[in-house]
Amino acid sequence: MIFKLSMTSMIALGFCAQVASANCKAVPERYDLVDLGDVVEGQAESRAVAIDERGRVIVRAVPPGLGQEAAEYMIERNGKAKPVINPDTLAQRKTSRLVGDRVRLTDYLLVQEGFLPARATTLIDRKGGEIDVALYCSLPEGAEWELDTFVISDDGDQSAALFSGPEGQMVARCTLEEPVEILFETPDQIELGGINNQGAIGGVLVSDRESFLWRWDKGQRVTASLPEELLHIEAKGIDETGRVFALATGEVVNPAIYLDKQGDVVPALVLPGDGWDVDWISLGPCGSLFGQATYTNFATFVQLPVEEQYRLRQNFAEFWQYALERETELFYWSPDKSFGKFLGAVAPQTRDWSNIQITDINSDAIAIGYGSNELGEMRAIKLVPAKD
Secondary structure (H helix, E strand, C coil): CCCCCCHHHHHHCCCCCCCCCCCCCCCCCCEEEEECCCCCCCCCEEEEEEECCCCCEEEEEECCCCCCCCEEEEECCCCCEEECCCCCCCCEEEEEEEECCCEEEEEEEECCCCCCCEEEEEEECCCCCEEEHHHHCCCCCCCCCEEEEEEECCCCCCEEEEEEECCEEEEEEEECCEEEEEEEEECCEEEEEEECCCCCEEEEEEECCEEEEEEEECCEEEEEECCCCEEEEEEEEECCCCCEEEEEEECCCCCEEEECCCCCEEEECCCCCCCEEEEEEEECHHHCEEEEEEEECHHHHCCCCHHHHHHHHCCHHHHHHHHCEEEEEEEEECCCCCCCEEHHHHCHHHHHCEEEEEEEECCCCCEEEEEECCCCCEEEEEEEECCC
């Protein structure tokens, strides 16, 4: 795999450490929906996949017709769309993040006849310099570690990686043109969730069938065990204040949880009432969440006497009322609220759309994603804080 690499360009575009502070603003109370589907003309469907701190948006669009390949466009702050130019056309690249000054984190795929597909994760700067993150996170010669996961902060100044080796896993901080800084090694199973602009890192750790949320900050690791009723956990990110977020699968409900600044595991009460299974979340500034949850009565069902549970299981219609899925709702939540809100109450225009998915949120709380409009067309969307 050959990459065109502009080292000086990468460094100039923000890949040098800076000191940042976590200033949390009040979360927006209302949002307006902006349809981005017409920004790129002549497309059958479009999805907004990444947004940077300045509000630039990457949209992936597919032209009409069978077998058409998707193309990416960058929507500038003035609303004009320009095709995304890759270093070459030999490989496919799908943008997953837009950080710093127009630096793209991409999923790279090179398919050549007679060869196995080559896959990688790359960084591409605005001048076309491209580097495999396995080279960006360089290891000493002869090291027996293999790169598993790479994460980068929104401003592009902080990055980290998870490596696997013969005797366990290792978390390290990455800096361009320098060997990685090893933070810690462990024989346990580690999941890397993200890194914030201040350099704090968070994720999940599993040891002897017990799960933990962890945070590495200022040279120390804080670890908190999870309640026994949570069976599986998946790391979802870390916010500016160091809260580490995750989705959990439980015996009764599937909650969203986070490791707070004091080192305690706290449930995110995304909607009023019990029985909400959280399907997905997208992490915004200062711990705010967009997501989707499905309501069931299973939490009520398991509190019934055993005899009543048995009787209901013999009657499918009644059992449906207690233990099976009933409704799915989008939500908006922030840590300063007791409960989250239905997204339709915060962004009324979303009520006319379906299949909405929020893919990214920037520090100004602008959310992007996609959904189906009233005509059933899949279109890129943007949720912008409403002006009073």
